[in-house]
Amino acid sequence: MKLNLLKLFTRDEPIAGLEISDSCLRLALLLKEEKGELRAKSSEEEALEIKALGEKPLKGGIIGGGEIKKKEDFIAALNELLKDIKPRIRYAVVSIPADNVYARLYSFPKTVSGEKLEETMKLTVGFQLPVKVEDTYLDWEKTSAETRRNEVFLATIRKPIIDNYLEALAAVGLRTVAIEFHPMSVARAADISPGKTVLALISGKENITVSVIENKTVRFNRTIPANRTNAASFAEEIRKVVDFYESENKTSISEIVSIGETSASDDRILPAKIMKLFSGHPKISKDSGKWLIAVGAAWRGLLPRAEDALVSLMPIGTEEAYENQKALAFAEFLSAIVIGLSAFFAVVFVGVWILMTSVQQSFNGRLQSLISLPLPTDAPEIESRARNLNETVGKASNILGTIFTWSGLLEELKSRTIPGIAINSVSLPAPDATMNLTGIAQNRPQLNSFKKSLEESSLLTEVALPLANLEMKESIPFLISFRLR
DSSP, X not given: XXXXXHHHHOOOOOEEEEEEOSSEEEEEEEEEOSSOSXXXXXXXXXXXXXXXXXXXXXXXXXXETTEESOHHHHHHHHHHHHHTOSSOOOEEEEEEOSTTOEEEEEEEETTSOTHHHHHHHHHHHHHHOSSOGGGEEEEEEEOOOOOSEEEEEEEEEEHHHHHHHHHHHHHTTOEEEEEEEHHHHHHHHBOOOTTOEEEEEEEOSSEEEEEEEETXXXXXXXXXXXXXXXXXXXXXXXXXXXXHHHHXXXXXXXXXXXXXXXXXXXXXXXXXXXXXXXXXXXXXXXXXXXXXXXXXXXXXXXXXXXXXXXXXXXXSOHHHHHHHHHHHHHHHHHHHHHHHHHHHHHHHHHHHHHHHHHHHHHHHHHHHHHHHSOOOTTHHHHHHHHHHHHHHHHHHHHHHHHOOOHHHHHHHHXXXXXXXXXXXXXXXXXXXXXXXXXXXXXXXXXXXXHHHHHHTOSSEEEEEOOOOOTTOOXXXXXXXXXEEO
């Protein structure tokens, strides 16, 4: 019997977009529309539905400088946001402030492509980053812009900042698929005409992020402290950015837009608008700019996981992150199933034992009654029948004692599974047959450790790991065979 449990019990779930800023939390959930009143068509004629929107203001000091300062208060606020959202949200693309993000656009000749481009970026990262590579999470993507050169967008951030976010999100049961920063989300959802180069100002309580966006790509990014943003100094900062970008790229910035309150100080700055695809929702129509980041992150959640090659500031890629989170959900489900089956078989065993005890007591009572009666002429026949009944009862007791409890084996496999190992299927033909376990190991040392863990089990013997895929160092598929002692 082959149990492909991962395919049977895991399923794709909707992925929300979560904006985290120093002033509030905002969440948006988009679905490819099947039914509903809010309908719209994108340029690809794909109907989308805004399934849910939610907002929770944050008290000052919870988020500061782009990172969590008061984790318990952050978790409490996030719990309050999620409890009011229907349907329940389990997966999210998270967009965080750009304060601590180092982002840069690299340009290479068209001849540098494929594996050459990958190798070139690895060398570039080692020599040109202002921080140590081992202290950061970094990722890059090849832009889709049609230019004469190959362009690669890179972003990096210090590991403790992201680890703190991931721990807080996990504490409320939210599984993180990808982490990006605000300008990326804005570039995806803002209403920017093709060919236009726009300067976007994303305002927070402490800082203002200045980004240049062209062809849905963040081409320049800088954070300005809010205490330097009086009318004169802020105008000067903007002029410097515009002059620098235009001189370096031989292009003109056609528009300056804002997300937040920046537009109030300068009539040249226009409020940013969300794409018309989403503007029909009543909440968005009141203030479309404020939902840009959350909706932009949610729109990324609609991408097939295998096709999401966009920058993600996490320890692993977006596809692997989503599959790992699904595997974790499956492990929790499997644990509940094992406990439930154990309880069921325990109840069945007790029920059978009570039934057999009752049958035996009834038989003993009838036997005593027969003994007290005068010996009938057919006593030998009755004695023979009683002997046969006793033999049948004894065989039934022996059968009950030999029933193998699969739940014990499943519990043992669960306890022996180490981090970095994802089990796909377990083949359990019979208690005395060879059994197979298949899955994927994050790397070779973890696979060897998993085999050693199985060998140390008091239930298992003849644990064998065939030599295969020796050239693979990460995401290694494996098959392990074993027998019961």
